[in-house]
Amino acid sequence: MPVLTRLIPSPVVVDIRPGALNDLAGVLADQRICSSTGKLAIAISGGSGAVLRDRLMPSLPGAEWFEVGGGTLDDAIKLADAMKKGRYDAVVGLGGGKIIDCAKFAAARVGLPLVAVATNLSHDGLCSPVATLDNDAGRGSYGVPNPIAVVIDLDVIREAPARFVRSGIGDALSNISAIRDWELAARERGEDIDGLAAAMARQAGEAVLRHPGGVGDDGFLQVLAEGLVLTGIAMSVSGDSRPASGACHEINHAFDLLHPKRAASHGEQCGLGAAFAMHLRGAREESAYMASVLRRHGLPVLPEEIGFTVEEFVKVVEFAPQTRPGRYTILEHLDLSTDQIRDAYADYAKAIGS
Numbered sequence: 001m002p003v004l005t006r007l008i009p010s011p012v013v014v015d016i017r018p019g020a021l022n023d024l025a026g027v028l029a030d031q032r033i034c035s036s037t038g039k040l041a042i043a044i045s046g047g048s049g050a051v052l053r054d055r056l057m058p059s060l061p062g063a064e065w066f067e068v069g070g071g072t073l074d075d076a077i078k079l080a081d082a083m084k085k086g087r088y089d090a091v092v093g094l095g096g097g098k099i100i101d102c103a104k105f106a107a108a109r110v111g112l113p114l115v116a117v118a119t120n121l122s123h124d125g126l127c128s129p130v131a132t133l134d135n136d137a138g139r140g141s142y143g144v145p146n147p148i149a150v151v152i153d154l155d156v157i158r159e160a161p162a163r164f165v166r167s168g169i170g171d172a173l174s175n176i177s178a179i180r181d182w183e184l185a186a187r188e189r190g191e192d193i194d195g196l197a198a199a200m201a202r203q204a205g206e207a208v209l210r211h212p213g214g215v216g217d218d219g220f221l222q223v224l225a226e227g228l229v230l231t232g233i234a235m236s237v238s239g240d241s242r243p244a245s246g247a248c249h250e251i252n253h254a255f256d257l258l259h260p261k262r263a264a265s266h267g268e269q270c271g272l273g274a275a276f277a278m279h280l281r282g283a284r285e286e287s288a289y290m291a292s293v294l295r296r297h298g299l300p301v302l303p304e305e306i307g308f309t310v311e312e313f314v315k316v317v318e319f320a321p322q323t324r325p326g327r328y329t330i331l332e333h334l335d336l337s338t339d340q341i342r343d344a345y346a347d348y349a350k351a352i353g354s
Helices: 020-030 048-059 073-083 095-110 154-159 163-188 195-210 218-236 246-258 266-280 283-298 310-323 330-334 338-353
Strands: 013-016 040-044 064-067 090-095 114-118 128-136 140-141 149-153
Touching: 013 020, 013 218, 020 048, 020 114, 020 149, 040 048, 040 114, 048 064, 048 090, 064 073, 073 128, 073 246, 090 095, 095 114, 095 128, 095 266, 140 338, 149 154, 149 218, 154 163, 154 218, 163 195, 163 218, 163 266, 163 283, 163 330, 195 218, 195 283, 246 266, 246 310, 246 330, 266 283, 266 338, 283 338, 310 330, 310 338
Parallel strands: 013 149, 040 064, 040 090, 090 114, 114 149
Antiparallel strands: 128 140
């Protein structure tokens, strides 16, 4: 009887714990990611990355360090061009989402494996097969290989501003709404669902939703970090962002496009979008519970809490489907008019106790 299996694209190493950064050199050597005589190209920011460089240089004497200016496509191309001049075993992206996304793109461009070393938990992109980079048209998503290793030092995460952890919470919780949108697309449009990818993303979101801890709690940070990594792997399994991106992310993208200079963090907008999308689909109790958890962690659940009027939010929701042509979510399904969105928002605000 034949045994049918499939290979799942995932990191060789996932190391999430306090003090993980201290063992980075050993992890790279033990897993044959970097040979004893090989060199690493390490991408860092000019701020917190410089502090970590001083800490890690003694244990990584053969590394070459590259400061990345920002999170644009031009920055990623410049990094790749600079790395072409040397011979390296691997690329390490050491920092937040922008640095890791630049390192992902650059590593793919020069054909080297990437090690993602996250210094904050602001979103689920640290282990995903996508690099999100600003470009002349706004912001683009670029397909890249999955990281070969992911290292998250919870001691370092705890030192980052709490707003970064809060952003990651919003992004993780939005998985729950995104999977419901995927299931809706399957019922209404016959879209295929990858059950494994959906299970991974949903359980990652539910674990964060149900955990009683907070942003200063190692146990909670462990669950959040694992959830964000699992979400990235879920996207690799499905081959696109569907397990983690539905109406919640359409609303987020609409905020970014319509109000680029006023937009809040990715996770704040996704969390708010997810709570509202759950309300739209009639899951009133789930929406209210999600909103209560977001509030407990200090995240916004109303547009006024991130500096937007109700009318601006109505326009954001109205525009949101245009951000992802071809993606079917509760927004496309209901196809609400401006007045209907306004009424739905009034019901949502009342239901969650504005």
